[in-house]
Amino acid sequence: LEIGTGSGLLAMMAARLGARQVTTCEAVTAIAATARAIVADNAFTPPVTVISKMSTGLEVGVDMDERADLLVSEILSSEFLGEGVLASIEDAKRRLLKPGARIIPARGSIQFALFGGADIEHNIRVDQVYGFDLSRFNAIVPRKHYISRNDLNIELLSEASSAFSFDFAGTDRFPVSERRTIEVPVRQAGRCCGVIQWIRLEMDDSHVFENHPAIKNPASGWQHCAYVFPATIEVLPGQIALIGAARNRTTPWFFFQGFK
Ligand SMILES: C[S@@+](CC[C@H](N)C(=O)[O-])C[C@H]1O[C@@H](n2cnc3c(N)ncnc32)[C@H](O)[C@@H]1O
Known part of the structure; x- marks a missing residue:
């Protein structure tokens, strides 16, 4: 799982580095649509699935088959907290990740x-x-x-x-x-x-x-x-x-x- 697709770069890097399945979500509709096109341009296997939603709106069973075993995110502002990273990661740990899932960055x-x-x-x-x-x-x-x-x-x-x-x-x-x-x-x-x-x-x-x-x-x-x-x-x-x-x-x- 990636929170904050942006350009799709991190999600594609995860796929290239061996993730079995990559789900990435993006809060801004126009950015999600552009990332989806970028991912299509770069034809990935396994597929990178871009979901146009806030992470807090994702549902296991609807947007992803199962809870994820790895979370990657870059949702940090210059002052660290401005993009709401604490709330997003707390929510992901509670609902979207397997117990003990790896989180990058870890700290x-x-x-x-x-x-x-x-x-x-x-x-x-x-x-x-x-x-x-x-x-x-x-x-x-x-x-x-x-x-x-x-x-x-x-x-x-x-x-x-x-x-x-x-x-x-x-x-x-x-x-x-x-x-x-x-x-x-x-x-x-x-x-x-x-x-x-x-x-x-x-x-x-x-x-x-x-x-x-x-x-x-x-x-x-x-x-x-x-x-x-x-x-x-x-x-x-x-x-x-x-x-x-x-x-x-x-x-x-x-x-x-x-x-x-
Ligand atoms: C710095 S960009 C991420 C860049 C991305 N990793 C890449 O490879 O291009 C952060 C993005 O995260 C999105 N975002 C922040 N918090 C989010 C959340 N909780 N759920 C979904 N998208 C989020 C923002 O809209 C923004 O587009």
């Missing part, structure tokens, strides 16, 4: 670090512009930015920390929300603008994907998310920043709580 986490640097600060905050003081504008601009430009120089002022992790294989029901304070040691002096966040996926025990900001991945739809603090903070090595991290079912959030 994943929301990673973050403190960030700063003149280049990025210049792009997300305003202060003096041509001699005019625009700093009040910072109070009303969005606190969350998607960073899609690779040319911006972002300084990581701490090591990576894990905010929340999700064991898809081992958990049947995830908490609706979580909130914690994380101690983050500063490793480099600088002007800290906020927290930069990315995702880490453990496909199985040996294959990991991570769009860490210091790694230039050649092709990835995932962006880095910057959660900007209300004011830039001067940080020094040796300090321990206390970062609040919260999440609901679809969004994480970060805030500065002070120094230890």
Whole structure:
């Protein structure tokens, strides 16, 4: 079973790699129709069956002959949770998978670090512009930015920390929300603008994907998310920043709580 057909690529890869039968479902009708045509263009045996439905609408006995023994999905947003991955996987485990079915990715986490640097600060905050003081504008601009430009120089002022992790294989029901304070040691002096966040996926025990900001991945739809603090903070090595991290079912959030 695949949740989220998209182009059909993952489903066809599963078939090519030896899956006996592949059922893939897609919530968006136009995408499902296009994927069905792509799969037909690539003439597969065993057939890849594209179902134009949300996974939560699939029924064993109607859409698939039996419960699946393997689930593959890529329904992760840049902030991990935005496409409703927790609800989709919980539902699939309860109704669509055999007990002990393999789940890929098996685990994943929301990673973050403190960030700063003149280049990025210049792009997300305003202060003096041509001699005019625009700093009040910072109070009303969005606190969350998607960073899609690779040319911006972002300084990581701490090591990576894990905010929340999700064991898809081992958990049947995830908490609706979580909130914690994380101690983050500063490793480099600088002007800290906020927290930069990315995702880490453990496909199985040996294959990991991570769009860490210091790694230039050649092709990835995932962006880095910057959660900007209300004011830039001067940080020094040796300090321990206390970062609040919260999440609901679809969004994480970060805030500065002070120094230890
Ligand atoms: C990133 S794409 C998947 C790409 C795909 N694996 C491929 O090989 O091209 C995610 C897709 O999942 C669909 N989706 C997300 N959650 C879903 C769900 N619970 N049931 C069905 N489709 C879902 C979205 O509409 C989107 O088209």
